[in-house]
Amino acid sequence: MPALKLSYDYLPFDQQQCFSSCALFPEDYMFDREELIHFWIGLEIIHPDHRIKRIEDIGCNNLNDLVN
Template identity: 70%
Template sequence: MPALKLSYDYLPFHLQQCFSYCALFPEDYEFHSNELIHLWIGLGIINSSDQNKRIEDVGLSYLDDLLNHGFFKKNERDGGYPYYVLHDLLHELALKVSSYECLSIYSHNVRSINIPPSVRHLSVIVDDRDVEDRVTYEDYKRDICALTKN
């Protein structure tokens, strides 16, 4: 982990921001380029100072930079559709570097989570088993409502 953190520390600030927000997704999540780029645009971390370049193209160059620095692995589905994946250790690094601002919680432990006041971005990852029938869905819904009371 210290070597990975050192690699992260040497990234330009805009790439550090882009990488850290990947902590909002579950481990082994398969990112599509548009999904990531639109997240970054929505968060306001992509700036296009070049009037001739679309903001999506700037985002794609950020993604390529992270890929070239080894922060993402690029794979292809049948038919040639590319997707990107974070290695488990890199996902752990993203969780660590974004811990003051981002929090990702899993539905099975939603009751035991204390959300720090510094958290600005929350991701709730729902397991299909938690919403498979009406009873488990109602239990899950009650747990989610309890989050607002913390």
């Protein structure tokens, strides 16, 4: 747990929120990528960047960063 806490502390704030929101799911819940990204959009955890990327792409990048 201490290593996980240390990793969590170094995440950007929006990724911390994305990570924390996953605690709302049961332990073995199998969700797909798009379901989770739309969940984050609905919670207003991620926001669109009108200049560069679609909000779904931002969510996908956040998910990839968390998995890595």
